Amino acid sequence: MVDRANKPSAIPVSPTLPSPHVFCTADNSRVVASLPSGESVEVLLHGATVVSWKCAETENLFVSEKAVLDGSKPVRGGIPLVFPVFGPPPSSGPLASLPQHGFARSSRWEFLDRSSSESSTLTSAATDNSVKLDFGLSSSNMSPEALRAWPHKFSLIYSVTLSKNSLETMMLVRNESDVSFEFQMLMHTYLRVKDIGQVAISGLNGSSYIDKVKSASKETQSQSELAITSETDRVYTGLTPHKPIVVLEAGNPRFEVTRDNLEDLVVWNPWIEKAAGMSDFAPRDAYKQMICIEAGAVNGWQKLEPGDTFEGVSSIKSVL
Ligand code: TA6
16 A cells, blocks of 8 residues: 555535545446546556546547557556656666566556545535546555566555546656665657647647657757647657647647646657557557647656655646
8 A cells, every 4th residue: 555645635525515426446447537517537447547538528538449458458548657667668777677668557556545626625625626536556566577677665646636627647756765766757648639630739849859750860849830640759858847738620729738847748649550560559540539648757867866756747638
């Protein structure tokens, strides 16, 4: 059990005012939360992967029709969590045996608590149209192979906050050991779009990025808006904190992504060939209905001293 300092108060339930509804499914595989105004979120305990986020009955996230949800592999879609390494592990050294994108997205997390939003009084909590779900993962519940690959005492607390038009995800990393360690983290968010041909991404002009489609060449974005017309795999680094990245559809804002303490952002679309090469990516042309906008700390390594914590937040506003 991951201990949680200053555990938030449980949501007081008012007998008369509508309040958020939270439950675990009978098979104990996922946690479902909904708001009185109809928004909902579903989180698999496998990887603490958000697999559905709906506003006004509209699904905001892409999940492949062939996504494997039984815990045997990372979910192809939703919001897989990347920790302690982004991308393929180093080819040698202590991290070499970690899986691509680390072990967080393929580990079984604990559902720690549902907590009230910031306001904690009865009436405001009961009428607050938001609910926060906390999940935990620690070195004490890691697989032996994961511990061999990354032998550090750590704890993660992942909070998912559902509000009327937004979903906030926060990862807190704590070094529970007496030596420092380094990590990378990222929220690998698959946003659902109607037609990638109508999508443009604004807010990145002037930013530096590593283009993984061009042998990791270092580039600077000149266009004010990025259109997706082929395989796209860009790691933007050192972005202005809190500056919204906007996903436009047919010229209108559809999603606004803001970050706190996460200076990097990945834009990824596999396009035709890479999509065809993924056995769990379906239907084949589903690359037209998704764009990954991934907030993280992946440029270099975050060093955490004993007892210290790192907290990174990504907030997505759905504009319908
Ligand atoms: O975030 C983009 C990326 O690093 C791509 O290079 C691609 O590998 C993608 O993640 C998916 O990785 P996965 O391990 O989930 O197949």
